[in-house]
Amino acid sequence: MRVHPALTLFGxxxxxxxxxxLALTAYLFSEEDYQPLPGSLRFYLGLSALVRQAPFDLGTLPAYYGSIGDGNKPAQSQVSIQGPAAQAQAAWQDWERYLYQQGCSRTEARVSGLSxxxxxxxxxxxxLVVLERVTLPGDSAARVSLTHYE
Incomplete structure (x- = not known):
């Protein structure tokens, strides 16, 4: 039986x-932890929309981090900004306002190991979303992170 060339091409x-x-899926899940660049495929497919759309207006570029999770470690998406203490405080306030706009409510339950x-x-x-501020040693700088656990 002869197969039509169009069917062969379609196949x-x-x-x-x-x-x-299949190769794209394998690539996206080949690394447990990753630091995607804004605009990259991994940025759009690997990070939650809540983190991707977090506002920043600080003159510094944020750093992004993601993890697919492993065992009892949940998947997470994170954005961080590091800079002078005043910038860190402004980022905290902007992100807190953003979380309330997204329908989030503050809870008093504590995850162990947080600052x-x-x-x-x-x-x-x-x-769950965790907003965390860490004061860096030495030069009155701080890092603020917004982490979304999925």
Whole structure:
């Protein structure tokens, strides 16, 4: 039985597309922890929208981090900004306002291991978010992180 050339071409294209999607999936999940650059494929597919859309207006670029989780460690997306203490305080206030706008509410439950300058939020249909500020030694700088546990 002879196969029509159009069917052969369709079959080859189907295999190529399927293989490409499989390779893309393997690439995205090949690293447990990653630091995607804004605009990259991993940025859009690996980080939660809550973290990707977090506002920053500080003149410094934020650092992004993601993890697919492992065992009892949940998947997480994080954005951090490091700078002078005044910038860190402004970032905290902006992100706290942003979380309230997203329907999150502050909770007093504590996750162990957080710094004293941390606040937890439960977000409607989105899980737990931790806003944390860490004072860096030496030059009155601080780092503020918004971490979304999925």
């Amino acid at each position: 080859v294209l189907t295999l190529l597309v399927s293989g490409s999607l 004293p300058l941390a606040a937890q939020y439960l977000c409607r249909d989105q899980g």
